């Protein structure tokens with residue numbers, strides 16, 4: 001099997017997980033795949049909560065929880081969930097991603113609908129009242145917004161999943177689109193084909209929203225490696241390892257990859273996210289990235305589709321990993 005180990009430049013936080021079901025003051029079972037950003041002077045997290053009966057390994061529904069922090073490590077969860085978009089057509093929203101643009105907080109999310117999976121974008125000024133700006137055509141998800149307009153336009157990464165067009169394989173890729181108003185999207189470009197990720201043999205897609213550095217946009221992506229043996233999971237037959245990759249995108253034409261890590265930045269650790277008694281072991285899914293003034297980068301990720309964790313690295317080390325791709 002390909003070497004799926006983490007880069008030595010990244011450290012898992014000693015207090016991981018930074019958020020788990022026990023921290024939530026309402027019915028919570030799997031708390032993971034959160035969006036995290038800094039908004040109005042505090043760190044804010046919107047997390048996915050799949051709830052049900054953990055002992056029976058049954059899930060009943062999903063909502064999105066809201067938490068705040070002053071240090072990015074200890075989080076206080078609000079009394080009830082936030083944002084809901086449920087209708088007869090839309091079953092649930094999940095995998096939120098947060099980006100602050102011009103002092104407003106935007107949230108990308110996926111929705112399962114009766115007619116496919118769609119990527120949504122909403123905007124809020126308080127994390128309680130949201131205005132939905134757009135919902136893509138199916139199937140699309142893992143959308144993330146860049147934290148600034150580029151050439152005067154909102155910009156996003158996304159992962160459509162063309163089953164027929166990609167030969168009925170899960171060979172899904174990372175794409176770019178932009179928009180004058182966050183409602184109408186176009187100017188679509190391929191960013192990263194899954195075949196360009198040396199350690200993956202399946203799909204890749206956006207992770208956390210990008211951060212600006214002096215060399216370009218630094219961003220994580222998720223990459224999937226299918227393996228032959230069953231992995232530790234609530235349900236048998238789970239054979240996908242989710243890792244986190246890293247790439248650097250051109251500042252002005254962000255569909256151009258300047259460099260990419262040759263190996264995973266974060267891969268499930270055997271004693272940690274891999275064999276954890278969780279929903280799907282061997283899954284790491286990044287959803288939040290904060291660049292501090294001193295160069296520390298905080299990366300928040302869902303682990304084993306069960307808890308939310310934090311890892312840190314120095315921005316210079318991350319930029320160093322991003323080598324030109326073939």
Ligand code: BMA
Nearest residue numbers: 033095242280283285302305
């Ligand atoms: C994907 C999504 C993610 C999840 C991942 C691993 O299809 O559902 O939310 O983390 O699978 O289970």
